[in-house]
Amino acid sequence: MGVESLPRTLEFGWREDAEGVERFGMSIIDQRLLPDECRIVTLFTYEAVIEAIQTLEVRGAPAIGVAGAGAIALWAANQAHDVQPEAYAAELRRVAAEVSSARPTAVNLSWGVKRVARAIGAAVAADGVDDAADVAIACVQELAEADEACNRAIGANGARLLPEGSRVLTHCNAGSLATVFYGTALGVIYAAYEQGRIVHVYCDETRPVGQGVRLTAWELTQAGVPCTVQCDDMAAMLMKQGLVDAVIVGADRICANGDTANKVGTYQLAIAADYHRIPFYVAAPTSTIDPTLAAGGQIPIEFRDGTEVAAFEEFEPHVYNPAFDITPASLINGFITEKGVIRPVLREDGSLFDLHDLSRIAPL
Ligand code: MRU
Numbered sequence: 508m509g510v511e512s513l514p515r516t517l518e519f520g521w522r523e524d525a526e527g528v529e530r531f532g533m534s535i536i537d538q539r540l541l542p543d544e545c546r547i548v549t550l551f552t553y554e555a556v557i558e559a560i561q562t563l564e565v566r567g568a569p570a571i572g573v574a575g576a577g578a579i580a581l582w583a584a585n586q587a588h589d590v591q592p593e594a595y596a597a598e599l600r601r602v603a604a605e606v607s608s609a610r611p612t613a614v615n616l617s618w619g620v621k622r623v624a625r626a627i628g629a630a631v632a633a634d635g636v637d638d639a640a641d642v643a644i645a646c647v648q649e650l651a652e653a654d655e656a657c658n659r660a661i662g663a664n665g666a667r668l669l670p671e672g673s674r675v676l677t678h679c680n681a682g683s684l685a686t687v688f689y690g691t692a693l694g695v696i697y698a699a700y701e702q703g704r705i706v707h708v709y710c711d712e713t714r715p716v717g718q719g720v721r722l723t724a725w726e727l728t729q730a731g732v733p734c735t736v737q738c739d740d741m742a743a744m745l746m747k748q749g750l751v752d753a754v755i756v757g758a759d760r761i762c763a764n765g766d767t768a769n770k771v772g773t774y775q776l777a778i779a780a781d782y783h784r785i786p787f788y789v790a791a792p793t794s795t796i797d798p799t800l801a802a803g804g805q806i807p808i809e810f811r812d813g814t815e816v817a818a819f820e821e822f823e824p825h826v827y828n829p830a831f832d833i834t835p836a837s838l839i840n841g842f843i844t845e846k847g848v849i850r851p852v853l854r855e856d857g858s859l860f861d862l863h864d865l866s867r868i869a870p871l
Contacts, residue, residue, distance in 0.1 A: 567685020
């Protein structure tokens with residue numbers, strides 16, 4: 508019981524492959540099987556990681572950021588390479604581009620890939636390819652550790668916002684399973700629960716893939732946090748009945764103006780929270796902020812297969828299945844990051860705020 512008893516979502520280390528050969532591996536929980544089975548699988552190639560990301564075996568913005576970085580480390584450590592630095596660097600660019608485009612919406616994926624590719628690129632330029640694998644491995648291990656530390660800081664910063672005895676509602680899974688460990692929105696919930704600030708959590712089912720019912724409710728139950736699942740279309744009614752004191756969600760990409768992409772359904776939740784005067788918070792690491800995009804309309808939205816929504820034997824309806832939607836900054840009462848909480852302030856030019864202001868937040 509307790510959050511510390513949860514399994515880690517991603518782990519790196521030397522492991523035996525199917526042929527009994529010792530290789531650098533990335534172990535993940537196969538999240539497609541949860542909650543029925545918590546199976547750990549180990550991946551040894553970057554192609555296997557791309558497939559795991561696309562099939563939602565590993566998912567959630569921070570987790571796919573570290574998994575994407577891990578894909579590059581697997582390529583550097585396990586695959587044969589041209590030892591000429593220019594040829595190596597060109598192949599690295601090709602693999603990095605392929606991994607970064609595995610899913611389009613969460614900016615953390617390309618962020619993680621860039622971090623490790625940059626570290627390898629610098630090592631190769633300085634000393635040739637000999638140490639590239641060691642550099643890549645050290646870099647992903649550092650990123651994995653930093654992710655957990657970041658989530659714990661998000662948790663501590665967010666917990667302070669909640670009055671004692673709060674009941675909160677969350678959408679999708681922004682928990683330990685969506686990160687290396689601990690979670691972002693659920694990180695806030697774990698920290699606040701320990702302090703008595705949260706007494707109950709309402710989990711949106713999160714159609715069509717069911718991250719809320721399959722992952723969040725499972726994870727919270729394992730951690731001993733009291734929770735209830737409702738269908739997505741029941742959230743507004745819970746608010747109307749006075750059962751929700753705050754909404755906390757994660758994010759896949761936050762634009763410079765604060766517009767935020769998160770799991771589809773987040774936008775209607777924010778509208779319902781606004782109508783009922785319930786604070787709506789986004790919890791995310793600063794690596795989820797994309798200052799290169801001015802506003803939400805520029806965020807690439809992933810569309811997924813219609814069979815996720817409707818799979819019948821005799822009938823195949825036309826299906827609309829965006830995996831994410833955009834919540835405008837005007838509906839968000841605060842961004843809970845590892846560096847502090849940013850609250851929207853109306854600026855002279857009429858914009859709510861600019862997340863470049865983040866640089867002014869003193870690190871904890
Ligand atoms: O399609 P998914 O399951 O990867 O979507 C995940 C979400 O939308 C999460 O809320 C988001 O990535 C934040 S995870 C800390």
